[in-house]
Amino acid sequence: MSLSTKSGLLAHPIVQAISIVLLSLVINSIILLACNYNPATAFSALFNGAFGSFRSVCEIFVRACPLLFTGLAVSFAFQCGVWNIGAEGQYFVGSMVATWMGVAGKDLPPFTLILLILTSGCLFGGLWSAIAGLLKAHRGVQEVISTIMLNYIAFYLLSYAVDGGPLQESAKYYPQSELIHVHLPILLDKTRLHMGVLLAIALALGSHSLLMSTTIGYRLRAVGHNVFASRVSGINVSKNITLAMFISGSLAGLAGSVDLIGVSPYRLFQPGGMSMLGPGFIGIAVALLARLNPIGIIFSALLFGGLQVGADAMQLIEGVPAKLTSVIQATVLLLVLGFAAIEQKDTIIEG
């Protein structure tokens, strides 16, 4: 059985993904042992916490939902040759605009309002991202840095908006927004599973057929294959950069608006800090584990969502800090990169 990543068993992306997850479990077991935790009980608490009950499985979908959107967002950008590291900020902007719309339009019929909330969050997330796109297209500004800067600007704008700013609740007591009265319909009783999950899955399936069955999709894939397996520079996409960033950002913005009206408590809060584990950053890991394949991104998002759900149980039962998920996610990410790099080396050797 050849271990080469070009031919043989490891060449198949699903096998690679599974090996990565398994390897990651091994590495993290070692880390847990080194910290005096029992990996067996820890991981079983994790697993049971995630899959143990019907409710928890539904919760996985709820947590995976924003990751699915941001994973698609990041993946789309990567395939067009641009590095959108700003999904976090675009998520913030989307949720801010959605909140404003939710409050301003509170007398509108619910269906209309929901539509407006979703589209406005989507649109402004895209516009926020397009700033970076324009800066790159017209001023040659590296989008990695500009999107990170925009993340922080969005973060502080949000922090202000609900704390003395225009979005704060009318009581002006807590740094949070008004309650939004419209919600996405809950699909199953006694769970938090909401319509947004279906929307995300539909978008993923939609991008899949776009990529597989259309000319645009074919071109994107060709560029994407190159981008993923080789260097970033040398891919000329200047005309399409702004558009690519816009579309990418709109997906991240949509994530923000869906979370606002999909998940209780249906209001916007002041973020404590810019977390490395925010949906915008995890979306990068989600996209890469799935090799930018939209169907794969669904499973990848579910995996990361499952990690989050299980981690809370693991912390409760075993006392292992939930932040272990950060380590797991990081090892997965680094292994993905490692595999991709080795694959590229195999290609060069055989080519």
Place this chain on the structure above:
Amino acid sequence: MFDIISEILAATIRQGTPLLMIALGEIYVERSGVINIGIEGNAITGAFIGWFVSLKLSSWGMLAPVAGLIASASVGMIVAIIFSFFVLRLKTDQVVTGTGINLLAFGLVHLLYTQLVGETGKALKSSIFNTIPVPILAQIPILGQIFFQHNILVYITFLSLPILYIHLFRTRYGLSIQSCGEHPKAADTLGIKVSELQTKCLLFGGAMAGMAGAYLSLAHVPYFNPDMTAGRGFIGLAIVIFGGWHPIKAGGAALVFGFGSALSDRLQARMLGIPHQFLQLLPYVLTLLVLAGLLGRTRAPSALAVPFRRE
């Protein structure tokens, strides 16, 4: 009135120091052609190790924080080695790898901290660097308070600026580093060992980021908090750009960011009618303007973030 101003200006220098430390390291890294956004993770690791070592060695008195500093620099270099393995040896994407390093570092630090201290958040104090007033100069009214009453790390950092400038721009070694970031293939032809120089710059950057973290837990406050870096690594990236990849200009840029922090710390939310968040986001906007060429001229090293392959 003057009291408040000089307090704020002194705080500006103190806030700017860890930012500057990170930026100086990253200037070397980026001048050599690599972009390391994992310095945020690097800094929190350094903050943790520095604090931890100083805590364990508190019987050493004044030497404890020094030991902590050395430990944080060493750990910073280890993190840099991991990063360089991925981006220089395996030639993985530098941005994504940096993100992975951040995730890894934050998770591990949180894990270790919880193990050692317990989730109850019992804050343990380690020994720290004390303020060392410069003799005579510290007595000067106003200016003395602003410039000459800081801890030793502040002095060393700012004094290193001209030294680093000369090293990077006026020595052969420094110019070789720059050539790796501008035209690595040409540098290679001239016999310059590109990967080796890039590794050394990464080690330097890692040590600096680690020490910057240690500054936070050993000089800024005597505690450790898993969120204490607060994005300073990313601010450091902004400072590198805002300062045009130039040590001395980066010093100025670091002070601008430091001023924003110091001012927003001091002012209550609406004292001047300006919410503190606007003060805090201003440096990022300025960085974007600088990048866009609307504010000063700056140009990134041409081969930045492009993996170098010897053909």
